[in-house]
Amino acid sequence: MVHKLLGFAAGLLALSSAANAHGSHSDDKAPSDDWATRHMMEEHHIEGFDAPSFFIVHDYDSSGFWTHDEVRKTYGIDDESNSDKSEARKQDAVKAVFDIFDPGNTGFITKEDWLHGIAAGKRLPDVGFGPGHHGDMEYEYEIHHFEKFHGDDTTEEDLVHPQDIEHFRRHDEEEDAALRLEKLEAMQIVLNNIPQKFRRNF
Template structure:
């Protein structure tokens, strides 16, 4: 959690704002869930009750009045008193797009800004570029369909003329 979120590089107000995904001024259980990456495929084997318990433990630390949300003020008070987000054993957390996740979890750790394409040979690099290839192919298919006047595959079979 500490590594992925670069917690040491943020002051408490900035960290709060960055993880207040809907800019409401409060963290909801869904935002804590997202921050910890509980819906990421890397945590698909974790039980629902364990995930709910993890969210409760964060709220126990930062929602002293049990409102069901963590206000910016509650966050700042707790952090200034020395309270920190706990590492709950779910890994580094995943809540960005594939570029952000790759950059944070792999590239920063194993490669430098001067890395050449030839050096990107780790399994994680290969998987990342495979995902890019799939997205590019899907985009090309979509563009081809959009250029067609009629997309035959979208016509129900009962309306198609037998040839």
């Protein structure tokens, strides 16, 4: 597990380098006092980036525009840390972003809309959902706990913080569920165990 986490950290450094390299091709500098900057620092550990880089990193399907779902993901609106927020509030948060960067009310934020908005001084608002947790369980554990409290020489015996215990408990749950599914899929179907009403008549 520790080796897997250390490998993940190397991948994150590669992403940081790519975003910084991409940033050198544009004068559309990202502002230093907006939510996007907080997000990139806290969620990606990237400080030097520009507006095109930010857009590309969060255009998850490389379509050239952001959908409502992609904005929700970027802001971490559906992350478990925001499970106490109402759906109405979540939709209002997404609408706030689209009100700024979708001037034509198209339902999409294109890269051009984004760049024009940034050039005009518009910024991503802090809509009250935190820094934007949008990674999977492994990513969020790595970025918000392992990197802060553990190092390259960490052994499994060192992983005793409550966050470590909860993380590995969730891993165990996922592995147990996968094993149960594997056993079910390997079982033979016994026709006599299927109620008649669910059987196809031939």
